[in-house]
Amino acid sequence: MSLQKYIAPAALLVLGSAVQAQSSLNVYGVIDLAIGSYQFSGTDGSADNRRVTRVEPNQLTTSYLGFKGVEDLGGGLKAGFVLEGFLRPDTGASGRFGSADPMWSRNANVYLQSGMGKVTLGRQIDMLYLAVLQTEAFGGSFGLSPMTQLTFGGKWGNDLGDSGWSNAISYSTPVVSGFSATAAAQFGETADKSQRNGYALHTRYSSGPFTVVGAWQTVGSTAAPKAAFVKGQRQNFGLIGASYDAGFAKFFAQYGELDNSGFTGAKNIDTKVWQLSASVPVTPSGKILTAFGQSKERPSEGSASTVRVTHSIFTLAYDHNLSKRTDVYAAYMMDYEKVSGYNKGHTYTLGVRHAF
Numbered sequence: 145m146s147l148q149k150y151i152a153p154a155a156l157l158v159l160g161s162a163v164q165a166q167s168s169l170n171v172y173g174v175i176d177l178a179i180g181s182y183q184f185s186g187t188d189g190s191a192d193n194r195r196v197t198r199v200e201p202n203q204l205t206t207s208y209l210g211f212k213g214v215e216d217l218g219g220g221l222k223a224g225f226v227l228e229g230f231l232r233p234d235t236g237a238s239g240r241f242g243s244a245d246p247m248w249s250r251n252a253n254v255y256l257q258s259g260m261g262k263v264t265l266g267r268q269i270d271m272l273y274l275a276v277l278q279t280e281a282f283g284g285s286f287g288l289s290p291m292t293q294l295t296f297g298g299k300w301g302n303d304l305g306d307s308g309w310s311n312a313i314s315y316s317t318p319v320v321s322g323f324s325a326t327a328a329a330q331f332g333e334t335a336d337k338s339q340r341n342g343y344a345l346h347t348r349y350s351s352g353p354f355t356v357v358g359a360w361q362t363v364g365s366t367a368a369p370k371a372a373f374v375k376g377q378r379q380n381f382g383l384i385g386a387s388y389d390a391g392f393a394k395f396f397a398q399y400g401e402l403d404n405s406g407f408t409g410a411k412n413i414d415t416k417v418w419q420l421s422a423s424v425p426v427t428p429s430g431k432i433l434t435a436f437g438q439s440k441e442r443p444s445e446g447s448a449s450t451v452r453v454t455h456s457i458f459t460l461a462y463d464h465n466l467s468k469r470t471d472v473y474a475a476y477m478m479d480y481e482k483v484s485g486y487n488k489g490h491t492y493t494l495g496v497r498h499a500f
Contacts (some may be wrong), residue, residue, distance in 0.1 A: 146427060156461045171209075173231075173499070175442070176233075177234060179494055184479055186486060200234065201234045211226075212224065222256070226251045230249050230250050231486055253266030275357045281435055288435075288460070289435065293437075293479075305363045322349050323349045345361075357385045358384045364378040377404075379402060381403075383400035399416075415444055456480050456482075457478070459476070461473055462475075
């Protein structure tokens with residue numbers, strides 16, 4: 145009796161197992177929900193300055209659901225994909241801010257990676273936002289981080305891009321002696337080439353307890369969803385950040401400048417923004433997080449605008465780990481716009497965050 149009919153299926157089984165071993169697929173995410181009393185700076189009786197008690201999502205981390213996979217192609221080459229969508233678990237809705245977000249608004253890309261670096265194509269993290277979250281105690285929190293709110297937040301932020309770039313391609317170098325860099329380009333995909341491109345650079349150096357990052361981008365037209373652009377309007381944004389782990393505490397500092405050109409009226413402004421923050425372990429499972437940040441808006445050179453606003457935010461929080469995947473936190477945040485007739489806002493919140 146021939147053994148061929150037994151050997152062939154066995155060989156296919158072994159081959160299939162080997163191929164499967166070279167690939168992976170992961171499902172993961174974070175759910176962050178809090179209850180608190182929320183109030184923001186504004187005039188007496190204004191919607192912002194009224195105190196509201198509510199269940200609020202995404203205070204420390206913007207909740208999301210993700211899928212990612214990678215395949216080993218051999219010879220040191222790998223291919224992979226990432227699909228991640230934001231969630232608002234207080235209502236069950238998708239996105240960060242409502243219908244303005246696409247389904248996979250956190251990440252939606254494919255990549256090729258080897259010892260020479262990584263090329264990514266599709267929606268991916270913005271280089272400026274990456275620099276912010278890498279060098280601050282609150283890790284890019286849209287609910288509690290002063291720098292994130294004053295830069296990217298929908299209420300106060302002046303960045304005309306987004307924390308994620310669609311229609312983008314990037315190249316990241318391998319890490320060499322603690323140094324790495326990424327270059328990215330975004331295409332607005334409109335007929336008018338003068339209005340459609342955004343470009344960004346990100347660099348990082350880390351050695352022992354010390355890390356320093358730098359990032360720069362220029363955006364214009366449909367590359368910036370927060371404004372209806374016309375030809376000639378652009379924004380340049382540069383930021384430098386650093387962190388130092390002293391053992392008893394980790395300290396962070398950031399400084400950035402946003403320069404607008406081609407705008408009129410109130411949009412023709414320049415912004416300088418900075419933040420100091422720290423993470424201080426106080427128990428084996430808990431740490432204190434604190435940050436102070438400030439933005440200063442001033443008219444651009446030659447502008448007829450009279451905009452001169454200074455906005456400050458202070459946050460103090462305690463974060464306690466119940467396990468490797470679940471933590472609870474309590475936070476206080478004060479924000480103040482130095483504008484005539486404006487009152488300070490005071491926010492108090494208690495939350496739970498679970499990663500899976």
